[in-house]
Amino acid sequence: MSRDGWRKKASEDDGWGGRGGYMAAKISKLDEQFQKDAPREKQKEGTSSCIFSGVAIYVNGYTDPCADELRRMMMLHGGQFHLYYTRSRTTHIIATNLPNSKIQELKGEKVVRPEWITDSIKAGRQLSYVQYQLYAKQQSLNFTSICAQGKPDLSFKPSPSHPQPSHTQTLSKEVLKSTASFTERTNHQLDVRLNGSCSIVFEEDAERPRVNGIHDGDDDDTCALLPRGSQDPLLTNGYVHPVNGALKPLLFAEHSPHVVDTGSHQSHLPQTESRDREEPSCSSAGSKSNSHQRSSISIASPAKQPGLHNMQKDLHPKPTSNPGTSGAPQKGNLHDQTRVRLNGSYHTTPSSSNLAVISSNHPGRSGQGAEAGIISEFFSHSRLHHISTWRNEFSEYVSALQSRRRAAGGAVFSGKEKLKKLKANCSSGSLMAAPQVRQSCILHVDMDCFFVSVGIRHRPDLIGKPVAVTSNRGPGRIPQRPGANPQLEFQYYQSKQKQYRKEKTDCDLEMTPSPPCDEVPSNGVDLDLAALSMAEIASCSYEARQAGVRNGMFFGRAKQLCPDLQSVSYDFQAYKSVALCMYETLASYTHNIEALSCDEALIDATNLLVELGVTPDDLARAIREDIKEKTGCSASVGMGSNILLARMATRKAKPNGQYFLRSEEVDDFIRDQPVSSLPGVGRSMSSKLTSLGVSTCGDLQQLSISRLQREFGPRTGQTLFRFCRGLDDRPVRSEKERKSVSAEMNYNIRFTQVEEAESFLTNLSMEVQKRLEGAGLRGRRITLKVMVRKPGAPVEPAKYGGHGICDNFARSVLLAQPTDSGQLIAAEVIKLFHAMKLDVKEMRGVGLQVQQLEGSHTDPSGQGPSRGRSIKDLLLAKQPTHSPTKEPPAPQDGLTSPSSSRAFSSIWERVTPPSSPPSTSSDPMPGTSKGGLHQLHTPNHVRTCLNISIEVPSPSQVDQSVLEALPVDIRRQVEQSWRHREEQPSTSSHLSTPPRTSSSPPPGPSLGTLVLQLPDQPGQPCTTGIILELPDFSQVDPDVFAALPRELQEELCSAYRNKRNAQALVQAQSSAVEQKHTFPQLKQPAVGKLKRRYKKRNASPAKKGLSPLKKLFPGNSPAKSSPSKTLPLPLKTENVQCPSSTSTDVPETLSKFNPRPVPTLAGAYEFSDIRTLLREWVTSISEPMEEDILQVVKYCTELVEDKDLEKLYLVIKYMKRLMQQSSESVWSMAFDFILDNVQVVVQQTYGSTLKIT
């Protein structure tokens, strides 16, 4: 069979279709033939290599050199040649041109020009195929294709030899010149990137209409013009570093035709027109522009396809295939209302809401972060954010693995099995089993300069060169912007003498012991530096590190240090896949993994080693080989008997090595370690230690523990003491409890008005809510952190949009209830924000943090870490369905609004493009994506439960209108409860479950109390109020009564009239009261909450608390809280007597007098009683409840108001004694909280604070 025949066959069946058995046989035959021919060919040629080992090409269509020649080349150089395309086996498609239909069929194939092969052979090594790629689709998230890394000479050479334009951006000199002159004419600064794309930066935007747009190069080049000006809202909104991005196509909402007046530039067509023209140009433009068109369509409807891939590919200004083709479609595309800026990272315009915001955005108003969507957008782009969220994701991944194993009752550890087999082989030969010493062994697996090694995985040409991962790919120079004063900032940071850049070294912890930046430029260099790129280096290769480049260094500076430094752009997709691959590999050995970050993990291999009987070194080797094989990146492994030692060993192991720190070597090893290598020793602590004359752990060992504790506090001191001896008892935790959830944004914060700041805060709160929900947590303490420009610092920082030199302020507030509601957080934060009284114009960064977290019981899926779901939680969640009744007092406001907010948030979540890989919403875990939907459908009482137990008031007490306004199911439950009560008042108690709190599980069933799940929205304005049991009239505080609004007074009066008329009901009520007394503790949570809720609505009715409802404490004896208790005060007696004689005119009579209600704590008045109460409280409960603490605070406040400082003093001192003696630290925290609050009140009243000794 002649070869021509094969060719013919191949061209008929173009390789994309399916094949039968005949084809399979044929292909294998061909392969055989190829293999057979190869040695012969090599012999004939005399030269051979294996540069293409692992490469299998398929030639499609006409190529130069021809397919046969290519086949020969592949034979000679160790490659494979496929006559038929097989997706799984063929690695590259060689083509110079592809028909339209085939382009459409391309999915992720690497379509490369034949020059790749010839050039590689010429170079004697396999070059990166990226520059030779034919089509944009292959680029996926990677921009590397456009930049001419490594071989500028190659890429800058115009390629006239190819009739079809290559995808390598060849930038002709003429274009450069013409653009330069053009911009000179318009008095704008020009920044020409040598990497193929050129962006023009306008400092002034005066002539924007004329120049803003894409101007097409003469033949096949595209330059992105980037107008930038302070008045341009679009730019300032971005998150990306505009000076370091390779391309910044900027899309404007305006559709006015812009005329670009350079040589062959064409006028911009309005969008509609360009759409119309899409079809014809499709056919005329040929294959490439065709692909552009499709993408431009997808942009026009971003809501439909918000995927990253599309956006990115499309926004890439691409050379049109035929020189004659106009750039119209592209321009139309760019004129779309989507505005996207690219920064080497990626951008999405995810939601329609975002679009709306943009279109309503007028120039002149600097819209900064003030816009909705901006924040979530920011966070879906911030690279640091990604990396930090990954850690959580991987933690979840690990715990998901574990739970899956638990569910399956065992898992197959493929890696482990392999190792076992290997071990079996080995030991059969040597018969020497590893010593079976059961000693704990921790493995610390860390990828070697993760970002870099991932970035150059497919770029063999960069291996062994200094490489940095950064967003800047230019020469590292940028024009200086007016208003910026980089020198000053450099001096400032220099004066801080600290490694400012270190803050960005999130990922490569092996960098920690790097020497401080002694190479901080002198003043002479400073001026030069001003023009250097401020893009930070996220990671750099070891070769670059040798040249002095450090992670976090600015790229411009690094370029000076190491002129041949190559830059690689971010590729988050790849990072993620590699990291996931690494974790999968690790998980194939054991599930005792703690995810530290995306590229490092801890493994507790103690059991594994015992089970396998291998040495740690063997295990580490196996793991490393596995990782190398699967990810193509090298990892280092440190081993030690604890986490600390394992991490330290990793430092020694790096790069690409492993080190087992044996316990007998620990002492010698650790003595020479610098203190900064200890975890927790940052710059401030190391400088403090330096001042103590400590630089190594050995020095640190000389210090006594008491000295350390004196210097650093008890805990840190002890930790240091232990660490410097290599002692570390932290366990490897696959589930880590989160301490806080926060969102912070300090890039591009420029507000002009308070409203903007407020709406920004609201949006940020929503982001926090999203995160809280994602983690299934609720927090109680909200901290607002604000960065404010330091007085005297330049208005514009050196880094565009950066925060510059700032002062940091923080305020926090403790909420009554843990929350994850963004609205609630926003309300509190805005209050805090106003309390700070800042100039919004000076704000440079805003952060929100939520602490004191507790799991929300309502997480439907219940997966992920830090969600300790216990039986208790289950019980609580089920309670509403079990309890026969529901409490009416829940105002409908409160019930509906959370549900609406919930709906909003989940919509929000869904709006985020599911394809954006690292964003939290697109969790790879199954089930999570359902979470949002599930939340949407879950009734909110499940979602936001408070577990309040409130008595259902008797029917007479319930306002019918309120009842009617309640949701049907709740109303039914209320009515049901009445029926229950009538029928079997005693049995109803058995149905209800006593409310359980973490602190005090009250014994015994409750009578007539029911659990209500109140939505956690205390901030909501409630119209209908909670129907409290009416206190005895004698208990009504007259001046409170007088202070009430007229309507309320009338209502109360009529209520009391009714009460007297319906004597029977009073009876019922009083019996209810008596019932209650038998189980006083059941009332507590409800009381606290109710009162506070009530208080928020009305100015002062909290004073109603004098009613028997006021019972607070568990262990409160009935006698003490009995409403009939007469206080030893004549004042009191009089009070009681007075109103009982009158009815409607009571308010008038009473309001004349002004007797102060005596402050009581849970009904106790006398100090001795209060002392007893407090003692019981503190001793009987291990953890104070918030309600109780607040009650105490309220009492103390009343004491201050009552001018009874002495008692206050005594109470405080007594509490101090009690609570600080208590073994639980929560009690001292509680005391501190109480004291702080009291001090504030005292300070307000007396101008000075209490002296507490």
Add this chain to the structure above:
Amino acid sequence: MATLTRQDLNFGQVVADILCEFLEVAIHLILYVRDVYPSGIFQKRKKYNVPVQMSCHPDLNQYIQDTLHCVKPLIEKNEAEKVVVVIMDKEHHPVERFVFEISQPPLLSINSETLLSHVEQLLRAMILKISVCDAVLDNNPPGCTFTVLVHTREAATKNMEKVQVIKDFPWIVADEQEVHMEEAKLIPLKTMTSDILKMQLYVEEKTQKT
């Protein structure tokens, strides 16, 4: 049980008498306890059935008497909110302020049998508290002086300027310096609540006295 109102003139005077008497004892005692004057000028006396110290320096006694004499009309009309004994260092910066915060219930109910003994008990407690207050206070720097301030309610100052109870012994508006104390710590000493009078005594102490 008799119910008297503020309009009942006698009653206001009774309260003022009791209070001023007490204040006199208290001021003497404070001066003694706080070492404002050498202990040699003080004599032990008995008041409210407890031993108290009283100065025997005639000028000082006169000053205190006169002052209280001027305070009395204010108390009668329930116009005095606070009577403050300020102890100042050499530079006339206050180091301690003994604040008697007075409030009289608008509705007075007097049970005549128990009134006196009850009030006396309360006042005695307060005196005792003063006599041991040095335990909770830091020592004063040497060379201290004292002054008495009255915080009045509402527009009582107007009247005070017009009416000089004692000739050539007018009230003057206190210096801000005397009134204000920075970084003060508050130490409550005693609170008494009786039918005719509610009074609490606390000390504001400067954190750094020297």
